[in-house]
Amino acid sequence: MSGFRIRPAGPGDGQVLTDALVEAASWNPNRPRTRADVLSDPVRLRYIxxxxRPGDAGVIAVDDADSPIGACWFRLFPADRPGLAAVDGVPELILGVxxxxxxxxxxxxxxxxxxxxxxxxxHARIALSVERGNFASRLYVSEGFTIVSSxxxxDVMVRASR
Ligand SMILES: CC(C)(COP(=O)(O)OP(=O)(O)OC[C@H]1O[C@@H](n2cnc3c(N)ncnc32)[C@H](O)[C@@H]1OP(=O)(O)O)[C@@H](O)C(=O)NCCC(=O)NCCS
Incomplete structure (x- = not known):
């Protein structure tokens, strides 16, 4: 692989985020989730x-040919329709490469x-959900996230601004 760069996620990136949502949910080869599985989950669909929507923000990683290779974004959900990492008033992020x-x-x-x-x-805090056994939790801990509920x-992890 050669270089990559990060650009803002824009209104035309819905499909890129959908692909990253599928990647994020399909991390475990021992418990495969098909694209159809992921995209029929009403809670996961809330992320895309x-x-x-107003208040959403995120970034896309692209390769040297400008093809998307990963994405991360956050969205603040209403309290009665949260994502997988419900913490009142705290936006939730998704990351997939x-x-x-x-x-x-x-x-x-x-x-x-x-x-x-x-x-x-x-936002003083940001939240995410990580399934147990996913090495991604090591990345999150190293970037300042801690487990707030299981x-x-x-696990639901939250990072507070320093
Ligand atoms: C989790 C994921 C987003 C991390 O992105 P990445 O580009 O692979 O990770 P990075 O290269 O930036 O590495 C970050 C840290 O992750 C951990 N890590 C990365 N690859 C790893 C591997 N194969 N085994 C164990 N730990 C690993 C390390 O702690 C690493 O830090 P280090 O390089 O300082 O040791 C990506 O691997 C992915 O999309 N996985 C499948 C989907 C997923 O699990 N998404 C998160 C759902 S919560």
Whole structure:
């Protein structure tokens, strides 16, 4: 792989975010989720429905040919229709990188820029859900996230601005 760059996610990026949502949900080869599985889950669909809504923000990683290779974005959900990481008044993020581009710094770069965007928008905290066993939790801890609640199979993590 050669270089990549990060650009803002725009109104035309709904499909890119949909692909990243599928990547994010399909991390576990021992418990595969098809694209159809992911896109028939009404809670996961909340992360991409009507993108972009006011207050949404995120970034896309692209390769040297400007093809998308990953995405990270956040959205603030209404309290009665949260995503997977419900914490009152705290936006939730999703992060996914295409398999051939993993473990090359793309995920960390996307995460850092999304955190920066959330802070710039005035959010003191940002939340996410990570399934237990996913090494992504190590990335999140190293970027300042801590577990605030745990379900049967996943943890909710929050990062507070420093
Ligand atoms: C999780 C994910 C977004 C991380 O993005 P990435 O580009 O692969 O990660 P990076 O190269 O930026 O690495 C960040 C950290 O992740 C961890 N990591 C990355 N690849 C790893 C691997 N193969 N095994 C274990 N840890 C790994 C390391 O802690 C790494 O930090 P380090 O390089 O300082 O050691 C990406 O691998 C992915 O899309 N995975 C599938 C979907 C997913 O799990 N999304 C998150 C759902 S909550």
């Amino acid at each position: 429905a009507s993108w972009p 295409r398999p051939v581009w993993r473990a090359q710094g793309v995920g960390r770069a996307l995460l850092r820029e999304t955190i920066r965007l959330a802070e710039a928008a005035g 379900g049967d199979t996943a």
